Amino acid sequence: MTTTTTKSAYLAGLRDGAPFILVAGPFAVLFGVLATEAGLNLFEVMTFSLVVIAGAAQFTALQLMQDNAPTVIVLVSALAVNLRVAMYSAALTPYLGAAPLWQRVFVAYLLVDQSYALSHARFEAVPEMSIPQRVAYYFGACTLVMIFWFGCSYAGAALGTALPAELPLDFARPIAFLSMVAPMLRTLPHLAAAATAIVLSLLAVEVPHSLGLLIGGFGGMVAGAQTELWLARRRA
Amino acid sequence: MIDNGTLWVVIIGLGVGSFLLRFAFLGFVGDRPLPEWMLRHLRYTAVAVLPALCAPLVVYSGEGGETEPSRLAAAVVTLVAGALTRNVFVAIGAGAGTLQDAEYLLG
Numbered sequence: 001m002t003t004t005t006t007k008s009a010y011l012a013g014l015r016d017g018a019p020f021i022l023v024a025g026p027f028a029v030l031f032g033v034l035a036t037e038a039g040l041n042l043f044e045v046m047t048f049s050l051v052v053i054a055g056a057a058q059f060t061a062l063q064l065m066q067d068n069a070p071t072v073i074v075l076v077s078a079l080a081v082n083l084r085v086a087m088y089s090a091a092l093t094p095y096l097g098a099a100p101l102w103q104r105v106f107v108a109y110l111l112v113d114q115s116y117a118l119s120h121a122r123f124e125a126v127p128e129m130s131i132p133q134r135v136a137y138y139f140g141a142c143t144l145v146m147i148f149w150f151g152c153s154y155a156g157a158a159l160g161t162a163l164p165a166e167l168p169l170d171f172a173r174p175i176a177f178l179s180m181v182a183p184m185l186r187t188l189p190h191l192a193a194a195a196t197a198i199v200l201s202l203l204a205v206e207v208p209h210s211l212g213l214l215i216g217g218f219g220g221m222v223a224g225a226q227t228e229l230w231l232a233r234r235r236a
Numbered sequence: 237m238i239d240n241g242t243l244w245v246v247i248i249g250l251g252v253g254s255f256l257l258r259f260a261f262l263g264f265v266g267d268r269p270l271p272e273w274m275l276r277h278l279r280y281t282a283v284a285v286l287p288a289l290c291a292p293l294v295v296y297s298g299e300g301g302e303t304e305p306s307r308l309a310a311a312v313v314t315l316v317a318g319a320l321t322r323n324v325f326v327a328i329g330a331g332a333g334t335l336q337d338a339e340y341l342l343g
Contacts, residue, residue: 019324019325019328020324022328023328038238039238040238040243044243044247047247048247051247051248051250051251052247052250052251052254053254054250054254056289057250057254058250061246061250065238065242065243065246066238071242071245071246071249074242074246075245075246075249075250075253078246078250079250079253079254079257082250082253082254082257083257084281084285084289085254085257085258086257086258086260086261087278087281087285088258088281088282089257089258089259089260089261089262090260090261090265090270090274090278090281091278091279091281091282092261092262093261093262093265093266093270094269094270094275096262097261097262097265097266097267097268098266098267101263104259104262104263104266105259105263107262108255108258108259108262108263109255109258111258111262113286116282117282117286120281120282171293171297171307171310171335174290174293174294174297174307174311175310175311175314175328175331175332175335176328177286177287177289177290178286178287178290178294178311178314178315178318178327178331179314179317179318179324179327179328179331180282180286180318180324181282181283181286181287181290181315181318182314182315182316182317182318182319182322182327183318183319183322183323183324183327184282184283185283185319189279189280190280190283193280193283193284194283194284194287196284197283197284197285197287197288197291198287198288198291200288201287201288201289201291201292202291202292202295205292205296212288212292213285213288213289215288216284216285216287216288216291217281217284217285217288217289218284219284220280220283220284220285220287220288221277221278221280221281221284221285222277223280223284224277224279224280224283224284225273225276225277225279225280228276228279229276
């Protein structure tokens with residue numbers, strides 16, 4: 001590897017990550033606003049966003065704390081919402097597992113839906129990338145999203161209750177996630193995985209502690225894997 | 237109001253817990269090869285988990301968990317536009333535009 005190729009990989013990541021400031025930004029503003037309304041001060045909001053970097057888990061924790069749920073339930077529920085990052089960690093390991101430990105520590109710290117979805121798609125599409133190029137691409141994809149995540153958390157906390165309540169900011173997240181998923185639905189197993197996950201998550205919506213997400217996620221992964229095996233057997 | 241002690245226990249606990257979830261495979265498995273059956277499932281992580289995360293937010297998005305037509309329409313348009321163009325910007329734009337128009341049209 002040379003400096004130019006890692007640099008161009010970083011820039012490619014930066015470019016691919018740019019659209020996702022539209023996701024992280026509004027979501028972080030919303031967290032800042034809601035957390036301030038719940039009584040957190042600026043320092044607490046910023047520490048929360050900096051230490052956890054997991055929008056959905058932070059919203060879950062905030063909601064449950066306001067409901068006076070036991071601390072253990074708050075932690076377990078929020079971590080359950082965030083369990084998907086362990087699956088992302090596993091999915092990136094074949095590509096980044098050989099990187100130096102200190103780099104993997106930072107990769108892990110910055111592992112969110114956006115950084116995972118972008119880099120996994122890229123690593124799959126360009127298998128000849130070297131490890132340093134992959135790491136550079138990954139950090140490139142994270143850079144703008146993280147700047148906007150922290151910056152907009154601050155803006156939201158500073159704005160507090162000044163934002164009009166009728167702005168549909170909460171719907172920015174589903175739109176953003178769906179826009180990331182749609183281009184990945186390129187084969188029958190991918191479609192089967194998504195369809196199964198959707199049906200299961202809707203059926204399991206009453207299951208407590210956000211476990212419906214995990215049921216849908218695991219069910220979808222099994223459906224995708226089984227469809228892949230079935231197609232391979234048919235071709236054989 | 238949220239109790240201050242509880243808040244800090246949650247912030248620190250969630251921070252440490254989230255990091256361990258993220259580090260689990262990257263850190264402790266490293267460059268040891270993962271078994272084929274596991275890789276076969278991992279290929280579908282994103283296309284399974286993200287739709288499972290979104291589906292309830294889309295379908296039960298209205299007051300008291302009812303379906304809000306404008307949000308369902310916006311979600312479907314986002315998916316179709318993204319699948320056809322393979323462009324995230326186009327998908328987000330189409331979805332956000334649909335949400336705005338549908339809210340205006342459907343009240």
